[in-house]
Each structure stands twice: as structure tokens, then as C-alpha cells.
Amino acid sequence: MSTVIEHIETLLVDLPTIRPHKLSMTTMACQTMVIVRMRHSDGIEGIGEGTTIGGLAYGPESPESIKRNIDIYLAPLLVGQSSSNIHQLRSRLNRHARGNMIAKSALETALLDAQGKRLGLSVAELLGGARQEHLPVLWTLASGDTAKDIDEAQLRLEQRRHCDFKLKIGANSLDQDVGHVAAIKQALGDRASVRVDVNQAWDESTAVRGIQALQDAGIELIEQPIPAREHAGLIRLANRFNVPMLADEAVQDARDGLDLVSGGFSGAFALKIAKSGGIHGVLELAHVAQAAGVGLYGGTLLEGTIGTAASLHAWATLPEMTWGTEMFGPLLLKDDIVIKSLNYTEFGVTLPQGPGLGITLDEEKLAYYSRQ
Ligand SMILES: O=C(O)C[C@H]1C=CC(=O)O1
Ligand SMILES: [Mn+2]
Structure with missing residues (x-):
């Protein structure tokens, strides 16, 4: 039976x-x-x-x-x-x-x-096998305080934990946000890649002013500057600036990905198993991106170890991701509910081994x- x-x-x-x-x-x-x-x-x-x-x-x-x-x-x-x-x-x-x-x-x-x-078999093996076993992981600076964020970034760099940083902006005025980001970029210089995530907070005209200032400050990637449903606006921004746009809330699944690329979007897609209803759905989106020459980025909804491991098994089956991953969720939490936590070393994380996810509660x- x-x-x-x-x-x-x-x-x-x-x-x-x-x-x-x-x-x-x-x-x-x-x-x-x-x-x-x-x-x-x-x-x-x-x-x-x-x-x-x-x-x-x-x-x-x-x-x-x-x-x-x-x-x-x-x-x-x-x-x-x-x-x-x-x-x-x-x-x-x-x-x-x-x-x-x-x-x-x-x-x-x-x-x-x-x-x-x-x-x-591991989940990555079930999906056809892993192409990568160690994936780069960025860290999000979001303490709400510029000096604290700089200290946090310096420490992560020294520990060889992270060398790419994403700053969460959009809660404050544009001038405040731009000042905050520029100060962090200046403190870190060429040692780190600095990106921002606006999480839909701007309208398009604010985005035009904000992105210009962030581009001038040396920011490398602008994530979801305007509301998710404004695909046409995101395409206009992608075509207007040299700094690339990362679509996050705008791209849930393969259908959204197709809409964006057929409308002329260039840049990158944040892949998240949670947005696409799971690993198979998110890989469908990844394949649309690959076919269209859009960059890949392994995204998170700040899951703990189980959701993070599931995502890693999916990302491992893809070729190297243009913008790496942000699979740091477990590191933001004070404790864990699994026996063996994920291994974060050398600016990245190792794909867990063993059958299934390779994770034990x-x-x-x-x-x-x-x-x-
Ligand atoms: O990208 C998001 O919108 C959600 C998430 C990812 C990292 C982080 O700090 O928040
Ligand atoms: Mn985001």
C-alpha cells in the first residue's frame, strides 16, 4: 500500500x-x-x-x-x-x-x-542536485541608528560573516534616508557592497529624486522603491538609471516575472519560496528570469532555520546568483528551535547535508x- x-x-x-x-x-x-x-x-x-x-x-x-x-x-x-x-x-x-x-x-x-x-536524498538532490554548496549571504542593517549600523557592519566584516549590506529605508524623510545611507557607504568604502530596500514606501517622483542621490552615493542596487502593483513605474525607473532595480514585492511568481520582462524590465528579481507558494513555484520564476537575462537574488521573509534551509536547497540548484542571497534570518534571532544551526562562514552559508532539509527539530x- x-x-x-x-x-x-x-x-x-x-x-x-x-x-x-x-x-x-x-x-x-x-x-x-x-x-x-x-x-x-x-x-x-x-x-x-x-x-x-x-x-x-x-x-x-x-x-x-x-x-x-x-x-x-x-x-x-x-x-x-x-x-x-x-x-x-x-x-x-x-x-x-x-x-x-x-x-x-x-x-x-x-x-x-x-x-x-x-x-x-537531500531536497536539493530531489530537485536534480546542487550546483553550489556554499552561498553568499548579505546582512541587513536596520537598527534605526546610523552609528550603530556602521559598528554592526564593521563587526560583520571583521568576522568575515558578511561583506554585502542592505539598508532598510523609507520610514524617514528622503533627505534623512539619503544622509543615513551615504554615511554608511562612506564609512565602509570599497570593502562592502551597499544596497537599499525601500519596501514600496516612495511614489515615483520621490523615487526619481531618491535613486539619483543614492546612485551618486555609490549604492549598488535599489530594491522595490515604489508600490508592488506599479509595474510600469518600476520598468521606467529601471530604464532611467544606471543603478539596477531589484523587484521584490512586485514579483511574486513566474507570471509577474513574465509581465515585468515583457514590459521591458531589466535588473534583478528577489526570489522567495514564500511569495511563490514554495520551491517549485519559485524555481519557475527563476527560470523566467534566466531566460530573460534578469539577475537572480535569493530572498527571505526573515524565516528561521527551517524556511531558510528550504530556500537554500532551491537556490543551490541554480547557477551562481548575480546578487547572492540574504538568507540570514536565523542570525537575526536570539535562539533556534533546531538541534544543529546552519553554518555561516566566509561571508556565506553552507547547504545543510543529509536526507530532506537536513534539519532536526x-x-x-x-x-x-x-x-x-
Ligand atoms: O526584503 C524584504 O522585503 C524583507 C526582508 C529581507 C531582509 C530583511 O531585512 O527584510
Ligand atoms: Mn525586499
């Missing part, structure tokens, strides 16, 4: 951050992850993670909606189904439930983790940080 999905459990896990993390739409002191535990009839458990930023501040799914929608709508679509045909299970979820991409991503991760454990820590 074939293996079936027997039970799906979801847990809300709250982990404090090492310092306040200030974005244009929220300031985080804690990260909430939805952890999925999926038990199969052969005794194997697959784990997955669905995580967003700042409750409902970042996007239309909150941790609580992810958990409830899995429990009430998505899990019943999977329980009793055969475990191993992941494409069929994805179609079933998409046929019966719209949206909920983060929830779907968490479930697909758990399916892939279980299938890998069953076959004795720490039951005590999980119980301690889980919401009652």
Missing part, C-alpha cells in the same frame, strides 16, 4: 530578535514562525515553515491566518492523499484554495522534507517557544 499523509500539525513559534529590526512598514522585536509537522503512514515526519514580517504589515497573510488556513482548509485537502506525488498535491491545493502562498510553501516544504527522508526548544 502506498504511503499516505496521516496528520498535519501547525505551531506558532515566537522567537525574539537580537535587536529591533526597523523596516518601512514595521519594527520587529520578535519573529513568529508557523512550523508544520506532517506525519506520514510510513512513520516519517516532514517539517516546513511559513513566516511573514510584522503580522499583517508586510503582506496579506499573518502568522495566525497561515496557521488557521492550514488547519481548516489546506490540511484536510492533503490528509489521506498519497505522500509522494508532490506536483499532484500542489495542483490539488491550488485548485481548491486561492492565494495563501506562504501557507502553501510551508506545506510543500514539509512534503519535500518527508520525501527526501524516505528516499535518502529540538523538541525542548520548540515546546518552550511555541504559543500555548
Whole structure:
């Protein structure tokens, strides 16, 4: 008899951050992850993670909606189904439930983790094999204080932890933001690549002024300067400036990617398993980008170790990414819920080894940080 999905459990896990993390739409002191535990009839458990930023501040799914929608709508679509045909299970979820991409991503991760454990293969091997085992990782400077950000960057450089930095701007006035970014770039000089993420905070005319000033200050990449839906505006900005644009909230999946490139967008796409409903969806977007000559960037919604590992297995199957990755989520958290944390060395992270994700839950820590 074939293996079936027997039970799906979801847990809300709250982990404090090492310092306040200030974005244009929220300031985080804690990260909430939805952890999925999926038990199969052969005794194997697959784990997955669905995580967003700042409750409902970042996007239309909150941790609580992810958990409830899995429990009430998505899990019943999977329980009793055969475990191993992941494409069929994805179609079933998409046929019966719209949206909920983060929830779907968490479930697909758990399916892939279980299938890998069953076959004795890593998730990257299930996807055809890893082309890279060590991926570059940037760090986001977002303490809200210029001097603190400079100290943090110097330390990360000395530790050989990170040499690329992304600054979160858009919460303050344009002049304040430009002053902040230029001061950090000047302090770090050629030792570091400095990029910004505006998280949709500007309108197009503010963006024109802001990007010109940031380009003059030596900033290397401008992420999502204007609202997600303004594709035409993002294309205009990409064509107007030498500094490249990185589409993040504007590009959820392959369809968005196709719209942008067919409209004349150039630059790069931030890939996130959470935006695209999981690993297969995000690889579809990556393939559109590759075909169109758009650069790749491995993005995060600040997931913990499970979601970060799942993303790394996906990125590992791609050729070297033009803009590296930002898979630093676990480093922003004070503690972890896994036995062995990811290994960050030499300005990057190593792909975890072993069957499935290569990650084992720490039951005590999980119980301690889980919401009652
Ligand atoms: O890119 C985003 O919009 C979300 C996230 C990634 C890094 C970070 O600090 O926030
Ligand atoms: Mn972003």
C-alpha cells in the first residue's frame, strides 16, 4: 500500500530578535514562525515553515491566518492523499484554495522534507542536485541608528560573516534616508557592497529624486522603491538609471516575472519560496528570469532555520546568483528551535547535508517557544 499523509500539525513559534529590526512598514522585536509537522503512514515526519514580517504589515497573510488556513482548509485537502506525488498535491491545493502562498510553501516544504527522508536524498538532490554548496549571504542593517549600523557592519566584516549590506529605508524623510545611507557607504568604502530596500514606501517622483542621490552615493542596487502593483513605474525607473532595480514585492511568481520582462524590465528579481507558494513555484520564476537575462537574488521573509534551509536547497540548484542571497534570518534571532544551526562562514552559508532539509527539530526548544 502506498504511503499516505496521516496528520498535519501547525505551531506558532515566537522567537525574539537580537535587536529591533526597523523596516518601512514595521519594527520587529520578535519573529513568529508557523512550523508544520506532517506525519506520514510510513512513520516519517516532514517539517516546513511559513513566516511573514510584522503580522499583517508586510503582506496579506499573518502568522495566525497561515496557521488557521492550514488547519481548516489546506490540511484536510492533503490528509489521506498519497505522500509522494508532490506536483499532484500542489495542483490539488491550488485548485481548491486561492492565494495563501506562504501557507502553501510551508506545506510543500514539509512534503519535500518527508520525501527526501524516505528516499535518502537531500531536497536539493530531489530537485536534480546542487550546483553550489556554499552561498553568499548579505546582512541587513536596520537598527534605526546610523552609528550603530556602521559598528554592526564593521563587526560583520571583521568576522568575515558578511561583506554585502542592505539598508532598510523609507520610514524617514528622503533627505534623512539619503544622509543615513551615504554615511554608511562612506564609512565602509570599497570593502562592502551597499544596497537599499525601500519596501514600496516612495511614489515615483520621490523615487526619481531618491535613486539619483543614492546612485551618486555609490549604492549598488535599489530594491522595490515604489508600490508592488506599479509595474510600469518600476520598468521606467529601471530604464532611467544606471543603478539596477531589484523587484521584490512586485514579483511574486513566474507570471509577474513574465509581465515585468515583457514590459521591458531589466535588473534583478528577489526570489522567495514564500511569495511563490514554495520551491517549485519559485524555481519557475527563476527560470523566467534566466531566460530573460534578469539577475537572480535569493530572498527571505526573515524565516528561521527551517524556511531558510528550504530556500537554500532551491537556490543551490541554480547557477551562481548575480546578487547572492540574504538568507540570514536565523542570525537575526536570539535562539533556534533546531538541534544543529546552519553554518555561516566566509561571508556565506553552507547547504545543510543529509536526507530532506537536513534539519532536526529540538523538541525542548520548540515546546518552550511555541504559543500555548
Ligand atoms: O526584503 C524584504 O522585503 C524583507 C526582508 C529581507 C531582509 C530583511 O531585512 O527584510
Ligand atoms: Mn525586499
